[in-house]
Amino acid sequence: MKVLVVGAGISGIRTAQLLEQAGIEVAVFEARDRVGGRLETINLPEGYVEAGGEWIDSDQQRAISLLTEFGLEPEGHEQFPGRVLYQGEEAVEDHVWPDAEADARAIHHEATELCHQISPEPWLQDHLADLDKRTLASWFDHLCISPRGRWWVEAVTRSDEGEDSSAVGLLGWLVGYKHYLERTSGEMSAFRFPGGAQSLVARMSETLQGDIFFDHILHSVEQNEESVQIWCKGEMAFGDRVVITLPPPVLRKIEFPFDFPDEKLKAWETIGSARAIKVTLRFKRRFWLDEKWQGRMLSNLPFQQIWDSGREGAACLSAYICGQAAVNIARQRDPVAGVLRAVSEVAPLAQEEFVEGWLHDWIHDPYSLGAFTSLTPGSVRDALPHLATPVGRIHFAGEYASSWQGFVEGALESAERVVEEVLESGR
Numbered sequence: 001m002k003v004l005v006v007g008a009g010i011s012g013i014r015t016a017q018l019l020e021q022a023g024i025e026v027a028v029f030e031a032r033d034r035v036g037g038r039l040e041t042i043n044l045p046e047g048y049v050e051a052g053g054e055w056i057d058s059d060q061q062r063a064i065s066l067l068t069e070f071g072l073e074p075e076g077h078e079q080f081p082g083r084v085l086y087q088g089e090e091a092v093e094d095h096v097w098p099d100a101e102a103d104a105r106a107i108h109h110e111a112t113e114l115c116h117q118i119s120p121e122p123w124l125q126d127h128l129a130d131l132d133k134r135t136l137a138s139w140f141d142h143l144c145i146s147p148r149g150r151w152w153v154e155a156v157t158r159s160d161e162g163e164d165s166s167a168v169g170l171l172g173w174l175v176g177y178k179h180y181l182e183r184t185s186g187e188m189s190a191f192r193f194p195g196g197a198q199s200l201v202a203r204m205s206e207t208l209q210g211d212i213f214f215d216h217i218l219h220s221v222e223q224n225e226e227s228v229q230i231w232c233k234g235e236m237a238f239g240d241r242v243v244i245t246l247p248p249p250v251l252r253k254i255e256f257p258f259d260f261p262d263e264k265l266k267a268w269e270t271i272g273s274a275r276a277i278k279v280t281l282r283f284k285r286r287f288w289l290d291e292k293w294q295g296r297m298l299s300n301l302p303f304q305q306i307w308d309s310g311r312e313g314a315a316c317l318s319a320y321i322c323g324q325a326a327v328n329i330a331r332q333r334d335p336v337a338g339v340l341r342a343v344s345e346v347a348p349l350a351q352e353e354f355v356e357g358w359l360h361d362w363i364h365d366p367y368s369l370g371a372f373t374s375l376t377p378g379s380v381r382d383a384l385p386h387l388a389t390p391v392g393r394i395h396f397a398g399e400y401a402s403s404w405q406g407f408v409e410g411a412l413e414s415a416e417r418v419v420e421e422v423l424e425s426g427r
C-alpha cells in the first residue's frame with residue numbers, strides 16, 4: 001500500500017512516521033519549503049523564539065511522550081503569575097480584583113453546571129441546540145456584573161480561544177471547558193519544546209524513509225475504486241490512499257471534482273479559525289528582570305498579552321494578540337512600532353533596549369488562514385460529527401479533526417486515529 005500525506009506539519013509528519021512503522025510506503029507533499037507548519041521557530045544568533053505553537057500543557061501526554069522519544073525533557077517556565085493591567089490599575093494574575101474574581105467564579109460555576117449536561121456526542125442532544133447557536137459573549141454579558149470582571153473573563157478566554165468571545169459558540173466553548181474540568185492537573189501552559197517546536201518536527205521528519213516534496217501546493221484530489229490522485233502545481237501523484245492534514249480554511253479551496261458529501265463541506269464552512277497573531281520584539285537584554293518582572297502581562301492595551309518568549313540567550317517579548325484587535329494590528333503600516341509603543345507604556349525601557357521586531361501573521365498566512373480551530377456558533381452540531389470522517393480513499397487529520405482542537409496534542413491524536421483508519425481499510 002502507498003499512502004500520500006499532504007502537509008508536513010506535526011500531524012502530517014507523525015502520520016507518515018506511524019505509517020512507515022507499520023510497513024506502509026509514504027510520500028509527503030508540502031506547500032512551504034520547510035516542515036512544521038504552524039510550529040515555526042525563529043532562530044537568532046543568541047537563541048530562538050516561537051512564531052506559532054509554543055506551549056504544552058502538563059496533561060498532554062502524546063506531546064510529552066514524543067519529546068521523551070527524542071530524549072528531550074519538557075522545559076518548565078516561571079512566569080506565572082504575571083501582571084494584570086486594566087485601565088491603569090494593576091493586579092497579579094492569580095489574585096485579581098474582588099469584583100473580577102466574583103465574575104470569573106460565577107462563569108466557572110455556571111459552566112460547570114452546564115458541562116454536567118453535555119454527553120460525549122453533544123450534537124445528538126437536541127435540547128442543547130440553542131446553546132450551540134448562542135455566542136459566548138452574550139452569555140458572559142448576561143452573567144458578569146462589573147465591567148472590570150467582564151473584561152477579565154474576556155481576556156482569559158480570549159487567550160485560550162485565540163478569539164473574541166463574540167466569534168465563539170457557547171456550546172463549543174463548553175465542550176472545551178468540560179475537557180478542562182476533566183483534567184486531573186489544573187496546570188495550563190506548563191512547558192515549552194526544548195530546542196524549539198519546529199526542530200522537533202524536523203527531527204521527526206529525519207526518521208522518514210519516504211520523500212518529502214516541498215513547494216508542492218495541493219489544489220485538486222480525485223479518486224476511483226482503485227486509487228487516489230492528487231495534483232500539486234500541475235504534477236500528479238498516485239496512491240492507494242491520501243491523508244490530508246490541511247486546516248479547514250485551506251481545505252475549502254481544494255477541488256474535489258466528484259460527488260463530495262455536503263455535510264463535510266458545510267462542516268468546513270462552519271468551523272472557525274482563530275484570528276491570532278504574534279508580534280515579537282527583540283531587545284538587547286532582559287531589562288524587565290531588573291524591574292523584578294518576569295515579562296508576562298495581560299492588559300487592556302492593544303497588545304492584550306505579552307510574555308518573555310526568548311529561549312537560551314534571546315531577550316524577546318512576544319505579544320499574542322487575538323480577535324478583531326489582531327486584524328486591526330496586522331493591517332497597520334508598522335505593527336511592530338505600534339506594539340512597541342504600547343509595551344513602552346508599561347515598560348519604559350523598552351524603546352531604549354529595542355533591537356528589532358517581527359509580525360507573525362497567521363490570519364493571512366496562505367497555508368493556515370488562521371491560527372487554530374475556534375468553534376463558531378453552530379459548530380458543535382454542523383461541524384464536529386463530520387470533521388474526521390473519511391470520504392472513500394481520502395482521510396483527514398490535523399488538529400481540527402481531534403478531541404484536542406487547537407493543540408499540538410490534537411494534531412498528534414489525529415495522526416494516531418487516521419493511521420488506525422488507514423490500516424483497517426486494508427488497501
Ligand SMILES: Cc1cc2nc3c(=O)[nH]c(=O)nc-3n(C[C@H](O)[C@H](O)[C@H](O)COP(=O)(O)OP(=O)(O)OC[C@H]3O[C@@H](n4cnc5c(N)ncnc54)[C@H](O)[C@@H]3O)c2cc1C
Pocket residue numbers: 006007008009010011012029030031032035036037038039051052053054055056216217218219245246247250276277278362366367368370371372397398399400406407408409411
Ligand atoms: C500563534 C499560535 C499559537 C499557538 N499556540 C499553541 C500552543 O501554545 N500550544 C499548542 O498545543 N498549540 C498551539 N498552537 C496550535 C498548533 O500550532 C497547531 O495545533 C499545530 O501545529 C497544528 O498542526 P497540524 O499538523 O494539524 O497543522 P499545520 O501545522 O498547519 O500543518 C499543515 C501543513 O499543511 C501545509 N499546507 C497548507 N496548505 C497546503 C496545500 N495546499 N498543499 C500542501 N500543503 C499545504 C502547511 O504549510 C502545513 O505545513 C498555536 C498556533 C498558533 C498559530
